[in-house]
Amino acid sequence: PPPLPVLPIPSAAQLKWQRREVIMFFHFGMNTFTDSEWGTGAEDPALFRPAALNATQWMDAATAAGASLAILVAKHHDGFCLWPSGYTDHSVRASPWRGGRGDVVREFVDAARARGLDAGIYLSPWDRHDRRYGDEVAYNEYYEAQLHELLTGYGSVSEIWFDGAKGKNATNMTYHFQEWFQTVKQLQRSINIFSDDGPDVRWVGDEKGFAGTTCWSTVNRSMITIGEAGIENYLNAGDPRGRDWVPPECDVSIRPGWFWHKNETAKPLSQLLEIYYNSVGRNCVLLLNAPPNTTGLVEAADVARLRELGSAVSTIFGTDLAAGSAARASSERGAGFAARNVLDGREGTYWAPAPEDGRRNGYWIELRRPAAARPFNVVRVQEHVALGQRVERHAVYVDGAPVANGTTVGHKRLHRLPRPVAGRTVRIWIAARRGPPLLSAVGLHYDPFAVADTM
Numbered sequence: 001p002p003p004l005p006v007l008p009i010p011s012a013a014q015l016k017w018q019r020r021e022v023i024m025f026f027h028f029g030m031n032t033f034t035d036s037e038w039g040t041g042a043e044d045p046a047l048f049r050p051a052a053l054n055a056t057q058w059m060d061a062a063t064a065a066g067a068s069l070a071i072l073v074a075k076h077h078d079g080f081c082l083w084p085s086g087y088t089d090h091s092v093r094a095s096p097w098r099g100g101r102g103d104v105v106r107e108f109v110d111a112a113r114a115r116g117l118d119a120g121i122y123l124s125p126w127d128r129h130d131r132r133y134g135d136e137v138a139y140n141e142y143y144e145a146q147l148h149e150l151l152t153g154y155g156s157v158s159e160i161w162f163d164g165a166k167g168k169n170a171t172n173m174t175y176h177f178q179e180w181f182q183t184v185k186q187l188q189r190s191i192n193i194f195s196d197d198g199p200d201v202r203w204v205g206d207e208k209g210f211a212g213t214t215c216w217s218t219v220n221r222s223m224i225t226i227g228e229a230g231i232e233n234y235l236n237a238g239d240p241r242g243r244d245w246v247p248p249e250c251d252v253s254i255r256p257g258w259f260w261h262k263n264e265t266a267k268p269l270s271q272l273l274e275i276y277y278n279s280v281g282r283n284c285v286l287l288l289n290a291p292p293n294t295t296g297l298v299e300a301a302d303v304a305r306l307r308e309l310g311s312a313v314s315t316i317f318g319t320d321l322a323a324g325s326a327a328r329a330s331s332e333r334g335a336g337f338a339a340r341n342v343l344d345g346r347e348g349t350y351w352a353p354a355p356e357d358g359r360r361n362g363y364w365i366e367l368r369r370p371a372a373a374r375p376f377n378v379v380r381v382q383e384h385v386a387l388g389q390r391v392e393r394h395a396v397y398v399d400g401a402p403v404a405n406g407t408t409v410g411h412k413r414l415h416r417l418p419r420p421v422a423g424r425t426v427r428i429w430i431a432a433r434r435g436p437p438l439l440s441a442v443g444l445h446y447d448p449f450a451v452a453d454t455m
């Protein structure tokens with residue numbers, strides 16, 4: 001049988017989320033039309049009039065980037081609702097768009113499903129428009145009612161985003177996060193809840209798309225207060241002694257702002273790849289934001305950049321230069337847990353060492369490549385995190401020489417090498433671990449876009 005789990009372990013929904021690796025964010029709303037990031041809440045709904053809104057075009061952009069889930073900002077801090085909420089007048093219903101009969105949330109979820117993507121929703125707790133804000137009972141009732149609208153009216157929602165952002169001079173207001181989270185789970189069983197402290201997915205602590213080089217999927221939720229300054233480092237690295245499985249999500253925009261601004265442009269491919277390595281390559285899911293413009297479309301140049309990213313990732317990782325290697329390890333658990341499982345391209349199979357292995361010298365697994373194998377400059381290591389995150393320290397050797405090392409691995413760790421190497425044997429040493437290491441994959445890749453090592 002498989003080895004025992006090392007607690008905590010992910011839920012099925014968290015595992016599914018982790019394997020998505022890249023997901024998309026769409027910040028669109030009143031700010032798009034006022035050229036701002038944080039609207040005041042006093043905006044005239046008549047300003048919201050995208051001439052050619054086409055959510056299918058957004059989904060095609062998401063697909064080009066390799067994303068399988070798209071999250072819509074349904075209400076940002078300015079309080080303007082992109083669906084015709086029954087609990088406020090400040091919504092698309094009061095705008096000229098589609099004659100006041102439009103519903104961006106509906107168009108978004110329909111377009112996502114038509115393209116085979118899952119949908120998620122962001123509903124800002126901070127609300128600068130609603131007059132109930134500041135009245136604890138009235139505003140929490142309003143917020144709960146909108147959760148009901150969004151989570152019962154639009155089919156299955158895969159992720160919901162609770163942003164801890166709040167202006168320095170914002171009215172004092174106690175959010176009933178615990179009630180909200182339980183409401184969400186009552187309405188959608190398999191949803192993942194994002195906030196600084198999960199419960200399912202946590203913020204990574206910055207908006208640059210960079211996780212810590214050490215990145216645990218585990219934290220102690222009791223250490224985290226949502227929206228509080230000073231928790232960033234804890235969120236960035238996680239906690240090897242964490243009792244809660246709350247893996248990090250890296251939210252970052254392809255442009256400087258979250259919303260579309262006339263004078264901003266998308267980051268270059270090199271920067272997006274850097275973000276990819278520092279998020280997906282450090283045990284995170286990358287939540288990439290692409291802001292549609294005032295016509296309601298993602299700009300062609302942005303779509304092109306997303307496509308470049310998607311195809312660069314396919315180019316790098318579509319070919320595994322470990323293919324055809326022979327695999328051996330410090331020990332094997334026996335039938336079904338062989339070292340060669342790291343080469344089969346399947347998430348569910350893994351190498352497990354024999355129970356008595358590794359007590360003194362650490363564990364290792366080694367690939368012996370075919371004679372004519374091509375050079376590589378990226379090493380991919382993956383843990384079978386379904387049974388818990390275990391690796392605390394590891395190193396990579398090629399033909400006996402050290403080429404890379406690091407701390408955590410988790411779902412995926414990517415090491416970029418300073419230059420391509422063409423060695424025959426690649427050995428991964430696991431020097432410290434919370435339990436016997438279980439590796440689901442070791443891959444070797446060639447990145448033609450590589451500029452420099454930032455290991």
Ligand code: IPT
Nearest residue numbers: 162163164165196203207227251
């Ligand atoms: C920051 C919030 O404080 C934090 O709670 C989280 O929601 C995060 O946003 C998401 O990006 S505010 C931001 C201006 C750093």
